[in-house]
């Protein structure tokens with residue numbers, strides 16, 4: 001066995017100072033033993049952050065036109081989406097995942113665009129589910145096509161699904177998604193996922209003057225249906241959504257509203273880098289969470305890497321450009337070259353956009369392209 005773990009001993013030494021992350025390191029130790037036959041080299045970036053989560057965008061297309069992500073003025077009928085031949089094939093995605101695992105990746109999330117628009121996504125899930133070292137294989141979807149795919153996804157080995165749901169009110173939901181899609185279809189998708197044994201979480205982006213009225217109805221619905229719900233502060237992703245600070249409903253305000261209705265108890269983070277802070281009503285499931293990316297940035301623990309549908313690695317959701325590994329793959333580079341390139345990208349990483357919000361002037365890539 002040959003195991004090299006950069007920075008691991010230093011973290012174990014300081015573990016006693018952080019009892020709340022002890023479980024995380026216990027599972028890390030177990031993972032290390034599970035990787036007994038592999039060469040393992042966990043990498044760290046310039047600020048000592050490991051690489052753990054890989055979010056893979058499988059398409060830049062979406063069947064919604066939510067204003068905060070793909071406003072119709074920019075993403076109309078004239079918009080040039082990536083041509084088919086520029087998308088990574090499933091085999092190319094699998095190869096990059098296999099290169100990323102020895103560097104530390106253990107969690108995969110499939111995103112888009114809307115990932116269920118990519119034909120045969122279940123086949124990709126089945127391929128990724130076979131990769132040793134991946135302990136969590138999740139997907140984020142708008143849910144409109146989920147009812148049709150839930151059974152096949154569960155059978156293929158998907159671990160769980162996160163559904164974006166910003167409103168339950170049918171008129172408001174139809175207005176917010178920009179295409180008049182019905183909320184009933186999303187609810188049917190959630191129900192199908194549960195029926196086939198896929199754990200479901202809900203993400204709701206809350207915007208001032210748009211869907212604050214949905215904060216409590218969503219919480220009551222989540223409690224009734226035993227589904228974890230996370231409220232996300234509206235973020236300045238991309239260059240198209242016209243974001244301004246006054247459009248943000250701070251997490252503290254959402255929590256204040258919730259606490260007037262529910263007897264909430266906080267829980268400590270389940271693992272280092274967990275982005276949401278969670279509460280449970282009377283200490284029971286389901287959980288209500290807040291992702292306070294604007295008012296309480298969590299860059300210090302950010303272990304997420306994004307892979308765009310055309311094979312560019314982005315080290316931050318707010319990055320202006322990615323690093324092209326598709327070119328390396330298609331020019332015949334072997335896995336050693338890919339691994340060196342990827343570890344070099346991560347080791348050079350200095351991103352902490354949310355902690356420095358307002359200090360950057362470079363244009364950001366669009367979230368629908370680099371993956372949410």
Ligand code: SF4
Nearest residue numbers: 299302316317353354
């Ligand atoms: S702003 Fe970038 S570095 Fe900070 S948490 Fe978000 S993705 Fe991570």
